[in-house]
Amino acid sequence: MKKICLLLIVPLLVVLSGCDLFTEWLSFSPFPGYLAQAVDAVDISGEITEFLDNEEDDWLSELYVLRRPSDQKDFVFLIVQKGGGEQRVYAFDESLELKSYATIDHHNEIHLVEADGRFFVGDVHFDPVTLSPTPDNQYLWGHAFSTAGIWNFLLDGAGQQCRFESRSLVDWSPGTSKLPKVEFSASGDINYNLQNIGYDPLLMEVYLFFYNWEEGFLRIIKTPEGDYVSGLPAAGGYLIPEFAPYPYEFSPRIYDVREEYFWYTRKGMVAGAHNDGLLYLLNFNGERIDQLRVTNDHRMVIDFDIDGEFFYYFDEPNSRLYKAVTGW
Amino acid sequence: MKYRGIGLLAALATTLFLSTAVAWSQETVSVPGLEKTCLFDTIDLSGSDDYQEYQGIISDQLRAELKNAGFELVPREEWDAARERAGLRMQELSKGDSALEVAAAVRADMAVVSFFSVEDTLMALDIKCYDVEQKALITGVFKSVRINLSIYNALAEAVAELVPKIRLLGPPPVSESPVVEEIALLSKDEGMDIYLGDEGFVGKITDGKLLLPPIPFAIGTKISIEKKKEGYHPGEETVKLKKPEMIVSLDPLRKQTRYATEFNWTFGQLLGFGIAERLYLKPDMTYLSAEHYFYVQHNFSGGKPVFHHDIRALFGGYLLTGPDRFFRINMSAGFGMIVTYFSITDQPMYADFYWDIMNTSFELNFQKYILYFRYEAKYALGLGPMNLLGRSWITVFGDGGPTVFTLGLARKW
Numbered sequence: 001m002k003k004i005c006l007l008l009i010v011p012l013l014v015v016l017s018g019c020d021l022f023t024e025w026l027s028f029s030p031f032p033g034y035l036a037q038a039v040d041a042v043d044i045s046g047e048i049t050e051f052l053d054n055e056e057d058d059w060l061s062e063l064y065v066l067r068r069p070s071d072q073k074d075f076v077f078l079i080v081q082k083g084g085g086e087q088r089v090y091a092f093d094e095s096l097e098l099k100s101y102a103t104i105d106h107h108n109e110i111h112l113v114e115a116d117g118r119f120f121v122g123d124v125h126f127d128p129v130t131l132s133p134t135p136d137n138q139y140l141w142g143h144a145f146s147t148a149g150i151w152n153f154l155l156d157g158a159g160q161q162c163r164f165e166s167r168s169l170v171d172w173s174p175g176t177s178k179l180p181k182v183e184f185s186a187s188g189d190i191n192y193n194l195q196n197i198g199y200d201p202l203l204m205e206v207y208l209f210f211y212n213w214e215e216g217f218l219r220i221i222k223t224p225e226g227d228y229v230s231g232l233p234a235a236g237g238y239l240i241p242e243f244a245p246y247p248y249e250f251s252p253r254i255y256d257v258r259e260e261y262f263w264y265t266r267k268g269m270v271a272g273a274h275n276d277g278l279l280y281l282l283n284f285n286g287e288r289i290d291q292l293r294v295t296n297d298h299r300m301v302i303d304f305d306i307d308g309e310f311f312y313y314f315d316e317p318n319s320r321l322y323k324a325v326t327g328w
Numbered sequence: 329m330k331y332r333g334i335g336l337l338a339a340l341a342t343t344l345f346l347s348t349a350v351a352w353s354q355e356t357v358s359v360p361g362l363e364k365t366c367l368f369d370t371i372d373l374s375g376s377d378d379y380q381e382y383q384g385i386i387s388d389q390l391r392a393e394l395k396n397a398g399f400e401l402v403p404r405e406e407w408d409a410a411r412e413r414a415g416l417r418m419q420e421l422s423k424g425d426s427a428l429e430v431a432a433a434v435r436a437d438m439a440v441v442s443f444f445s446v447e448d449t450l451m452a453l454d455i456k457c458y459d460v461e462q463k464a465l466i467t468g469v470f471k472s473v474r475i476n477l478s479i480y481n482a483l484a485e486a487v488a489e490l491v492p493k494i495r496l497l498g499p500p501p502v503s504e505s506p507v508v509e510e511i512a513l514l515s516k517d518e519g520m521d522i523y524l525g526d527e528g529f530v531g532k533i534t535d536g537k538l539l540l541p542p543i544p545f546a547i548g549t550k551i552s553i554e555k556k557k558e559g560y561h562p563g564e565e566t567v568k569l570k571k572p573e574m575i576v577s578l579d580p581l582r583k584q585t586r587y588a589t590e591f592n593w594t595f596g597q598l599l600g601f602g603i604a605e606r607l608y609l610k611p612d613m614t615y616l617s618a619e620h621y622f623y624v625q626h627n628f629s630g631g632k633p634v635f636h637h638d639i640r641a642l643f644g645g646y647l648l649t650g651p652d653r654f655f656r657i658n659m660s661a662g663f664g665m666i667v668t669y670f671s672i673t674d675q676p677m678y679a680d681f682y683w684d685i686m687n688t689s690f691e692l693n694f695q696k697y698i699l700y701f702r703y704e705a706k707y708a709l710g711l712g713p714m715n716l717l718g719r720s721w722i723t724v725f726g727d728g729g730p731t732v733f734t735l736g737l738a739r740k741w
Contacts, residue, residue: 027627028596029636030722030732031668037631041675275725296723317718318678327629 032295033277034313037324042096045319048080051088051103058083063314063321064111065303066119068128069148069201074305075099075131076312077121078321081107089124091131094310096323100126102133108140110154112199115146145199145206153228155197155208192219198264199225200306207269209262212253218262220251220269220284254286261300267308267328272300281308281328290328365399366407366436366460367391368421371443379446385480386442386453389487394440397491407434423527424458424465425543431460438466438494449475453483455490463507463544467493506547508569511540513553515578523554533578545569557581561612561651580695582651584611587741588698590619594734596724597623602638606738612651617642617660632671640664640684651693658689658700668716681711682722689736698738706732 027036052059062079074094081087090101108123119126125134142156191214198207204225211218254271257280261272268289269282277295280288294300294313301314304326313322370386372379394401410433411421420426422443431439439460444453456468469490473482513522513533520533524540531538545551547569553576555563560581567576585608592602600623606615621638644660661684668678684706691700710719723731 023628026598027625028598028724029625030596030724031625031634031636031716033627035634035668035670035716036625036627037629038634038670038672039630039632040672041670043676296720296725315716318714318716325630327627327631 028293030296032297032315033293034295034311034315034322034324037311037327038322039310039325040096040323042092042098042321043319044078044090044098044321047090047098047101048319051080052082061301061314061316062109062122063301063303063312064121065305065312066111066113066121067306068119069113069117070128074310075119075126076303076321076323077111077119077126078314079107079122087122089122089126089133091119091121091126091133092321093131094323096321099131100133102126102135104135104137106137106139108138110138110140110142110144112144112146112152115148115150115152117148120144120152143194143197145197147225147229148201150229156194191215193259195259196262196264198269200264200266201225202266207264209264209269211257211259211262213259215253216259217253217255218251218257218271218286219253222249222251222284249284251284252286254282261302263304265304265306265308265328267326270304270308281326292326292328363398363400364402364436365394365438365440366402366427366431366434367394367440368407368427368430368442369404369418371419371422371441373419373422373443373445374447376446379444379451379475382444382451382479382483386444386483386487389484390440390442390455390490393487393491397494399438402431402434402436407431407436410434424456425541428458428460428463428544431458436460446475451475451479453486455486457490457494458544464546465544469493507572508545508547508574509542509572511543511545511569511574511576513538513540513576513578515555515580517555517557517560517578517581520555520557520560520578520581523556525552547571553578555581559584563652582612582695583740584651585740586611588615588738589741590617590736590738592619592621592702592734592736594621594623594704594732596732597621597636597638599624599626600636602734604642606644612646614645615643617644619664634671635669637667638664639667640682642684642687644687654693656691656693656698658687658691658702660687660689661685664706666717676714678714678716679712680708680715680717682706682708682717696740698736698740700734700736700738702734702736704732704734 029036060081064077065074066077067074076092076094076096078090078092079087080090085106086103087107088101088103091099093099102124104123106123111121114120117128119128123136123138125136126132140154142154144152144154146152192210192212194208195211196209206223206225206228208221208223209218210221256274257271258274261279263270267281269284271280271282273280276298277293277300279292279294281290281292283289294302301316302311304311308326308328311324311326313324315322367390370383372383391401407430411430414429414433416426416430421430421441427439427441437460439458440455442453442455444451451473453471453473454468457466458464459466467490469486471482471486473479514537515533516536517533518536522530522533522538524530527543530540550566550568553565553567555578560583563579563581565579587608588606590602590604590606592604594602600621602619602621604617604619606617608615619640619642623636625634625636640662641664642660642662644658647657647659649656664682664684666680666682668680669675684704687702687704689700689702691698706722708715708717708720708722710717725731
């Protein structure tokens with residue numbers, strides 16, 4: 001009888017171990033999920049304590065991952081911002097070795113690889129080779145991407161319209177004004193915020209993440225990079241595409257996502273679920289491909305590499321930066 | 329002449345009516361088959377001579393009522409001589425089988441025993457009537473009265489209450505075996521003491537069996553069996569006597585548990601298990617326990633496992649449900665610490681201290697094992713410089729409430 005039980009149990013376990021639901025149940029933990037997915041981690045509490053000095057109770061952090069075009073290596077930029085506005089940007093390579101940092105006196109959430117190849121993070125330029133920082137004071141807001149060697153583009157929008165600007169690749173001075181414009185009024189959809197953008201230089205596409213704060217859903221718009229580069233002929237210098245004939249792809253409405261957390265990866269779109277610490281991997285149609293329980297906390301300081309292979313998570317209470325696999 | 333004839337007829341009718349009435353009256357007074365009655369002296373079980381006067385009062389009342397009802401009473405000298413021949417003390421006549429033995433010796437149809445005891449100023453009076461041939465209890469009266477002037481009325485009422493009950497009974501139903509002749513108790517608890525309601529201690533289980541002494545229980549009655557054994561929780565069973573020869577398999581007693589070893593499997597900690605040891609302060613009721621739960625956190629997607637050791641101390645106890653219950657509810661609370669370390673290199677060790685506010689277990693209580701489902705409310709205290717959970721509920725889903733569930737099996741020692 002025991003032998004029969006063993007003969008049944010062993011194959012059952014083998015089958016179950018290949019079952020996503022079974023492995024998901026086994027992986028549930030009261031501890032943050034990123035711990036078990038971490039492949040590297042670094043303690044930067046000393047650096048942060050030194051920067052914060054006596055203001056340790058009132059600080060925030062942001063995390064950005066940018067890829068160097070020349071060799072496709074990722075770099076991690078951690079911004080620590082004091083309550084008073086002063087910020088320090090720490091630059092790490094993908095093995096989480098701290099390469100440099102810069103301190104500036106105000107906060108700016110723009111981050112991108114500039115058109116000339118430099119990393120621009122929170123108003124600091126980092127040399128793509130040496131990672132030596134050069135503070136800048138652009139006072140820019142919104143979301144940005146660049147097309148290599150051509151233009152930096154600044155995007156922002158709220159309400160019924162989303163207007164984009166282009167800026168010089170070097171000094172961010174205004175460039176062409178013939179840029180796409182998204183107008184929602186014709187569709188009946190209003191009250192949108194542009195929450196994030198995703199730029200894929202391989203596919204040469206720009207993904208715009210619009211969140212409707214009135215009704216609580218996400219819409220993703222896929223736009224070709226070429227439209228930003230060439231500028232489009234339109235009356236008054238702007239393309240004013242109405243919703244119905246709009247040439248770009250719109251995702252359907254995607255519900256059950258939080259408005260703060262959206263990322264583009266080549267594995268799919270990542271969105272924060274209402275359930276704290278849970279992230280969904282979505283396809284463009286809003287269907288869930290996979291999910292990831294990062295933590296049980298409401299707040300996450302996290303970013304993904306563009307391939308969707310790794311994510312980087314900053315544990316604020318312990319001042320530890322983790323590199324972790326997504327498993328997607 | 330004419331009127332003399334009418335007068336004679338009237339006198340005859342009157343005579344006939346009266347004789348019929350008397351005959352009818354006689355028939356309702358005595359019960360066929362129970363005419364000859366052995367009325368024993370009232371017994372004082374108080375162990376004191378202070379209440380002797382009541383013995384006489386009760387005996388006299390009973391005697392008068394039974395005589396008035398038409399019962400023929402066996403003279404005292406006759407049954408007392410039979411008692412002495414049987415070697416029974418007067419006090420022993422309060423037991424049904426002794427009374428029946430003496431009554432049978434004097435060929436009585438019915439035996440009436442009465443006894444009382446007094447505690448403080450409260451008298452408990454018990455009067456029982458037995459059918460001698462059937463060796464069965466016919467009826468009885470129990471009264472609890474306070475000793476003051478009203479006691480005489482109360483005693484008279486108790487005695488007066490008995491006789492109509494005998495009248496209502498009529499002859500006993502014809503049955504070949506109306507009483508239980510033999511009761512054998514079977515048990516695996518060797519040496520267990522057996523007590524039977526009013527009879528008290530009746531014997532020990534020897535070689536797995538106890539044959540009860542002959543007690544004239546009527547078929548259909550329920551008896552309460554008390555079981556006691558050193559190192560075990562006492563037990564009680566009620567058995568309905570359905571046939572003349574009863575073989576009753578007694579449920580085993582539950583051993584008093586001093587220690588128990590738990591094996592725990594907790595949701596959110598499934599890649600591991602916990603072992604805990606309970607030390608009972610009061611057997612099967614209150615305990616202290618210490619637990620170590622080791623588990624691996626892994627997500628099977630290329631990451632490297634993290635190791636957790638959850639160590640805690642609890643004080644627990646059972647609510648509402650005694651050790652003999654199959655379904656029990658257990659509550660416990662205490663403090664613990666979860667030590668965490670990584671398989672990736674150069675990482676520190678973390679310690680999360682927590683308050684185990686309340687665990688509620690729903691248990692199935694078997695003889696040697698306890699199978700339970702436990703809901704655990706644990707709150708991380710955020711103490712110390714190196715902790716991962718901060719100050720929050722320890723939960724699996726991150727929705728704010730405690731969601732830790734444990735399936736466990738405990739071996740009792």
